[in-house]
Amino acid sequence: MEKFTVIQGGGEKRDLHQTMLALGQNARAAARRLALAPQQRKNTALIVAAGLLRTSTRDLIDANARDMEAAAKAGASKANLDRLMLNEERVESMAKGLEKIAALPDPVGKVLATYERPNGLKIERVATPLGVIGVIYESRPNVTADAGALCLKAGNAAILRGGSDSFNSSAMIHACLAEGLKTAGLPEAAISRVPTRDRAAVGEMLKGLDGNIDVIVPRGGKSLVARVQEEARVPVFAHLEGVVHVYVEAAADLEKAKAIVMNSKMRRTGVCGAAETLLVDRAVEKTHLAPLVKMLLDAGCEVRGDANAGGVDTRVKRANEEDWRTEYLDAIISVKVVSGLEEAIDHIESYGSHHTDCIITENARAAERFLAEVDSAIVVHNASTQFADGGEFGFGGEIGIATGRMHARGPVGLEQLCSFNYRVHGTGQTRK
Amino acid sequence: MEKFTVIQGGGEKRDLHQTMLALGQNARAAARRLALAPQQRKNTALIVAAGLLRTSTRDLIDANARDMEAAAKAGASKANLDRLMLNEERVESMAKGLEKIAALPDPVGKVLATYERPNGLKIERVATPLGVIGVIYESRPNVTADAGALCLKAGNAAILRGGSDSFNSSAMIHACLAEGLKTAGLPEAAISRVPTRDRAAVGEMLKGLDGNIDVIVPRGGKSLVARVQEEARVPVFAHLEGVVHVYVEAAADLEKAKAIVMNSKMRRTGVCGAAETLLVDRAVEKTHLAPLVKMLLDAGCEVRGDANAGGVDTRVKRANEEDWRTEYLDAIISVKVVSGLEEAIDHIESYGSHHTDCIITENARAAERFLAEVDSAIVVHNASTQFADGGEFGFGGEIGIATGRMHARGPVGLEQLCSFNYRVHGTGQTRK
Numbered sequence: 001m002e003k004f005t006v007i008q009g010g011g012e013k014r015d016l017h018q019t020m021l022a023l024g025q026n027a028r029a030a031a032r033r034l035a036l037a038p039q040q041r042k043n044t045a046l047i048v049a050a051g052l053l054r055t056s057t058r059d060l061i062d063a064n065a066r067d068m069e070a071a072a073k074a075g076a077s078k079a080n081l082d083r084l085m086l087n088e089e090r091v092e093s094m095a096k097g098l099e100k101i102a103a104l105p106d107p108v109g110k111v112l113a114t115y116e117r118p119n120g121l122k123i124e125r126v127a128t129p130l131g132v133i134g135v136i137y138e139s140r141p142n143v144t145a146d147a148g149a150l151c152l153k154a155g156n157a158a159i160l161r162g163g164s165d166s167f168n169s170s171a172m173i174h175a176c177l178a179e180g181l182k183t184a185g186l187p188e189a190a191i192s193r194v195p196t197r198d199r200a201a202v203g204e205m206l207k208g209l210d211g212n213i214d215v216i217v218p219r220g221g222k223s224l225v226a227r228v229q230e231e232a233r234v235p236v237f238a239h240l241e242g243v244v245h246v247y248v249e250a251a252a253d254l255e256k257a258k259a260i261v262m263n264s265k266m267r268r269t270g271v272c273g274a275a276e277t278l279l280v281d282r283a284v285e286k287t288h289l290a291p292l293v294k295m296l297l298d299a300g301c302e303v304r305g306d307a308n309a310g311g312v313d314t315r316v317k318r319a320n321e322e323d324w325r326t327e328y329l330d331a332i333i334s335v336k337v338v339s340g341l342e343e344a345i346d347h348i349e350s351y352g353s354h355h356t357d358c359i360i361t362e363n364a365r366a367a368e369r370f371l372a373e374v375d376s377a378i379v380v381h382n383a384s385t386q387f388a389d390g391g392e393f394g395f396g397g398e399i400g401i402a403t404g405r406m407h408a409r410g411p412v413g414l415e416q417l418c419s420f421n422y423r424v425h426g427t428g429q430t431r432k
Numbered sequence: 433m434e435k436f437t438v439i440q441g442g443g444e445k446r447d448l449h450q451t452m453l454a455l456g457q458n459a460r461a462a463a464r465r466l467a468l469a470p471q472q473r474k475n476t477a478l479i480v481a482a483g484l485l486r487t488s489t490r491d492l493i494d495a496n497a498r499d500m501e502a503a504a505k506a507g508a509s510k511a512n513l514d515r516l517m518l519n520e521e522r523v524e525s526m527a528k529g530l531e532k533i534a535a536l537p538d539p540v541g542k543v544l545a546t547y548e549r550p551n552g553l554k555i556e557r558v559a560t561p562l563g564v565i566g567v568i569y570e571s572r573p574n575v576t577a578d579a580g581a582l583c584l585k586a587g588n589a590a591i592l593r594g595g596s597d598s599f600n601s602s603a604m605i606h607a608c609l610a611e612g613l614k615t616a617g618l619p620e621a622a623i624s625r626v627p628t629r630d631r632a633a634v635g636e637m638l639k640g641l642d643g644n645i646d647v648i649v650p651r652g653g654k655s656l657v658a659r660v661q662e663e664a665r666v667p668v669f670a671h672l673e674g675v676v677h678v679y680v681e682a683a684a685d686l687e688k689a690k691a692i693v694m695n696s697k698m699r700r701t702g703v704c705g706a707a708e709t710l711l712v713d714r715a716v717e718k719t720h721l722a723p724l725v726k727m728l729l730d731a732g733c734e735v736r737g738d739a740n741a742g743g744v745d746t747r748v749k750r751a752n753e754e755d756w757r758t759e760y761l762d763a764i765i766s767v768k769v770v771s772g773l774e775e776a777i778d779h780i781e782s783y784g785s786h787h788t789d790c791i792i793t794e795n796a797r798a799a800e801r802f803l804a805e806v807d808s809a810i811v812v813h814n815a816s817t818q819f820a821d822g823g824e825f826g827f828g829g830e831i832g833i834a835t836g837r838m839h840a841r842g843p844v845g846l847e848q849l850c851s852f853n854y855r856v857h858g859t860g861q862t863r864k
Contacts, residue, residue: 032807036805086825123825125842214837235838253860254861260860267863341708371855375467375560375853376853377854377855378854379854379856380856380858381855381856382859382860383857383859384858387553387858388863392863393854394547394555405563406647406667406838406839406851409852410854421810421841421842422810422825423803424810424813424819426813426815426819427519427691428685428814428817430694430815430816430819431695431816431819431824
């Protein structure tokens, strides 16, 4: 195994810059080797790491306790502490996650398309790794395992920069991954971790570490994603927010609508695929609006409605212009009556975030138009918006959901963590 | 048809900024309509435009004559004048090009992948347009027709900024395209043209026109591409240069090698897929090196060799370090003897530009290793590197060749001018 530049933590700015550059260079060197690594080695690394996570459960929980204590002292919210927390169940879930990724087919080397030419040339488009992926995340320590494993499986080197509050937890998870790589004979820099809490490290990553990061994936809240999208000098796979709509069309079945609206809004309110706005067609205002609004109110959801929705129940608050643009990530929903498909689509295009939007209808033509005309990464007919998830799509996992239009859009799974090239097989052909 | 902001030329900076922003906004509005346009309309626009090009041949050649005269006065090189020149044959070739693009299958709406889930959800990944594509090019006026047509066919709006020397020629070609769009009932802003010679317009485009350009495609020489890659704040589909290698491996057939090397270097020396460096395996140095070098010299190609190549003919000049990195785009080639596959790959990875590289060998395993390990957009076994072209790949055309790793790599055809989204078809599914 080649020698990698020794990485040292350093308090000074210049030290940090050098540390980060060395991290990038080592990751690039590792990526070159990983691109050629047989899948067996990558899988071995993941399976060994899963075993180590299990045998280190006690140590992981101890390290996590130090993080939890510091976070509590610093006044972290209950939600934040819950995201940070590791217990036996969560460690087991991380280990299982690694094994699941190991069991997925290797995306690298997959023939994506073939072109047989009249002159006998056989051209193949073949999946190749993207290169080096920078992952910037917040308190959830499990992202260290999930993101590192997905990047590795797709033949990429990963540079992980977790939140400073999960520093000890992530360090220990990372140590298990590094040991797995070592056992499999792969460079440890294949999954590297920023060895400092210094926030300036994020800025360095966003500049691309001298061409040594090919794409950045931010995992966290809106302020993190906004900063990354604003400052990054390399491509970013991300969504800023999910202002998700459910449109109950004129031909919607009421029972189906109730089940889907309830699940889309209330299954989990803090996920990006949770519904934030309910649009009800004027044609079914009399029959569908009141049952849907009352169902949500009774389930403990705050409803902010237009004048029409306001009329069906005294508990409904009045929505203002800002509500139509708001991702509540909470048990709150905005409700509006629209004159038809056209207005529904206009509303979604005007106020939405191009993440996930849904139509409920038994009219196949209306559904088809909605799916074709709503310009979102994921468009859904007659199912919950909370299926917006790489696992639910059958991708075997995801590193996030993207709303950009280039390369990756929707759930970012192994396939989207790959690039491709063309391999031309000839028998001596020359061009006229 | 909706009204579009009137576009006016303007000498002052502020005017230019406003003109360009309006161009971007109109293009975005047009892109929204184009995304939903049936293929028949797009094809009609192209076929009508082709007819208009033919009936306007005289006017086109007159307009071009004014450009040619001005360019000649300004001291343009012979090569530049040739690129700029339009004659009957070239106009006919543009018209045929439009008809050929019209005849291609519509890439929009193509189902790229399907996922049937155990819960009955049917998920489709469907091709959608990218949005608005900015094309920045130099003297060839035909790019106006080719690039505009490819963007349109893929459902994108195009903003074309041709070289100032082809201003009159491009304006007239663009007028034919605009008339075709009008006849087909499509927004004229679907293919818009920067209506000023002011070079600051390029800077405005590179900033993305306030989010109204999704990708920039530069078509031209290295200095243009370098500027675009350096300054663009939006993704770029491009290659900076093609430092293309042909490696004659130990098991290469000499006759095949001669034909492929000759074609790769000399068919056209000014194209990006032309070979610039010949690597000959030490194992066949005695048998293959002299015939290949002499063949090239006799064909009028300057040879700059290492010490080994220098020994076979007095006409060989000595290569220096800079030669291995140089894209000559001329009848010049650098020649080196390498110790084997490993050194050949190392040389290509160190000095190449990840564009197109070729191995000549009858050893299938060596070929396989070369195709897997050389990290270039196009890797070729036993065929000319001059096949690096979207048309030759069967893409029906290309807007350029990219060496980036994201979204588009290699020839950029209709498929790469598209994005995609996910369409989820349910029957009332909710998530647990």
